[in-house]
Amino acid sequence: MTELQTTHGRQFINGRRVASGEPTLTSLRAHDGAPLGPRFYPATREEASLAAQAAGQAFSHYSQTAPEVRARFLETIADELDALGDDFLTLVHQETALPLARLQGERARTSGQLRLFAQVLRRGDVFGARIDTALPARLPLPRPDLRQYQTALGPVAVFGASNFPLAFSTAGGDTAAALAAGCPVVVKAHPGHMATAEQTALAITRAVEKCALPGGVFNLIFGTDIGAELVRHPAIQAVGFTGSLRGGHALFQLAQQRPQPIPVFAEMSAINPLIILPQALRARGQALAKDLAASFTLGVGQFCTKPGLILTLRDDALASFTATLCAQVKAAAAQVMLNASTLQHYREKVDALASHPAFTLLASGDAADGCAEPRLYQTSASLLLAKDPLLLEEVFGPLAIVVTVDSEAELLAVVGALQGQLTATLHADSDDRDAAGRLLPLLSEKAGRVLFNGFPTGVEVCDAMVHGGPWPATTDARGTSVGSRAVERFLRPVCLQNAPDALLPPALQDANPLNLLRLVNGQWTREALSPSVD
Incomplete structure (x- = not known):
């Protein structure tokens, strides 16, 4: 027998496969819950x-x-x-x-x-x-x-x-x-x-x-x-x-x-608010509706950066935008979620929204056995200002909630009422620039990443990326995952005082053997230090 066959399902501890007792855990197939392989x-x-x-x-x-x-x-x-x-x-x-x-x-x-x-x-x-x-x-x-x-x-x-x-x-x-x-x-x-x-x-x-x-x-x-x-x-x-x-x-x-x-x-947890300002809504409302529906239903809405809250200012272009968004949701297919437990939690959230008098179902995709259908809801800004828990909590699945506000002042108040987020997104054209400038500092207080004219589903792995945010997005807003x-989350600083050069770690030695860029006496340099520098 191969190693995999003989040691399947055991712990990995110190380079060995270890187990005791009986194998009682089963891997399940997501589509139908059938057992998948050994225990x-x-x-x-x-x-x-x-x-x-x-x-x-x-x-x-x-x-x-x-x-x-x-x-x-x-x-x-x-x-x-x-x-x-x-x-x-x-x-x-x-x-x-x-x-x-x-x-x-x-x-x-x-x-x-x-x-x-x-x-x-x-x-x-x-x-x-x-x-x-x-x-x-x-x-x-x-x-x-x-x-x-x-x-x-x-x-x-x-x-x-x-x-x-x-x-x-x-x-x-x-x-x-x-x-x-x-x-x-x-x-x-x-x-x-x-x-x-x-x-x-x-x-x-x-x-x-x-x-x-x-x-x-x-x-x-x-x-x-x-x-x-x-x-x-x-x-x-x-x-x-x-x-x-x-x-x-x-x-x-x-x-x-x-x-x-x-x-x-x-x-x-994050609901990742997405704000559409009036000029952007008028100039490209139809395209925004299509891309937005694709974003919050992507991967069955199982992205931690899914835009779950859509904030718009009341405007003549709003009706057309909402109609297109509803049409996109109705056309979106129901899909299998990660597992039965995830689907159950999604349906529990849907039931809670359905039983709440302040939420209105705008659109829903066709239902299918064992699948999650996309849903679009609407509610009032007053519910956000009241910090209703149902509106502030993430719904893990293909669902978004639309909130229309009456003025910029109310929009600023609504954003101020939000909890910490992984992302916040702002769609703004040139005529929206002043309002965008007033929103940006507040959004930066709320989220680890603020996007302009894009969609948050998708996280680039690079030096500049931040995937974090204030509570409850994370437990520590100072880091990124x-x-x-x-x-940096798994490092701590140590200061060595008057240590002999021979005992210093290579990163701190006078000769700079690692050729690091170091902050020396307030200046960034790769130069070696003379032992006599004072």
Whole structure:
């Protein structure tokens, strides 16, 4: 028998496959809920502890590896993922119902962000080197030699997302950023795509072996209620999470209740408001309606950046825009969601909106068994100003809500009433510029990314991207889970005072052996320092 056949469904702990008890977890086919392959073993408390301990033991070695070692490791993981055949993508499709073309793109994004972090390591961003050399003659007191760099925070527990089984899961952005920072990881596989997680984990462990790294650098466990054990374990020093507000909030509370509290970087909930100003509505209302419907129904509305709230000022062009938007929604097909649980939650939200007297159903797509049909609702600005929870909470699925406001002053008040968001979008033409200028500062307070004349579904993996935002979009608005700055979440600054050059890490040594761009006495430079500089 092959290794996969003999060890299927077991935990990945310290380079070994481990399991105890009985395999009671089943991977299900998204289209019909039928069992998909062999069963999986839920991790015991002891196994979760072993995984955290393995990460802790690997930390002292892995955190001190050279940037080039970690860069090659990340690139090797990317190569292993890219080498997985079509049967792998078929497996992911069966577990999630996501189209093969979408999964091909998501795999490219996953390997691409691993390679991006390899670039970040090679150019030295992770070190953040800052040097203030000694001023022994300064009065009234001399200044010591002070040198700051960033070092790995510690082992990270990663909780994968349901809607991105590759890019936000086992080998996704949190894992890639943590490994780039020098932090071993323990991944808690998402129960919605356990087979995908296992195959991805096998690819990562092959990379670990090829790079001759400690087995505890990467660990993965299965289970539905084992996450709390990871967060509580003293070896874990940070948490990366993508999922629901309820789940992220629970992990955040657990982390704060530890004897040693730790940071939780959770991406949770957003309704991603999209504002259309009058001139834009008049000039291109029909095109906006078509593109908007395509955006909020894309991927069955299962994108965390789906525009769920549409804000417009009352205008003569509004009726035509709304009619076109309704027509697009009615023509949109019902589709299979990620799993039965996701569909159930969507239908519960639909029922809640239907039973609320302040919401009016404007349009709905044709229903189909086991599928989510697109829906468009309308409500008043007063409900937003009253901060009705039903309107402020994300609806995960192909649904959007239209709110028409009577004046710019009311629009500003409505935006002010919103909670934190991942994105906010503004459609404005030249004649809308003054109003756009007044809205921009307020939108920037509310969201991590503000878009002009576009649609938020789609997150570019690059240096400038921010995928985060104030609560409840995330638990920490200072970070991003996409882009090169994501690595900063898993680093902490250390200052060395009057340390001998021979004991300094390479990033801070006088000779600058890594050729880093460093902030030296307030000036950015790659120049080496003379030992006699004062």
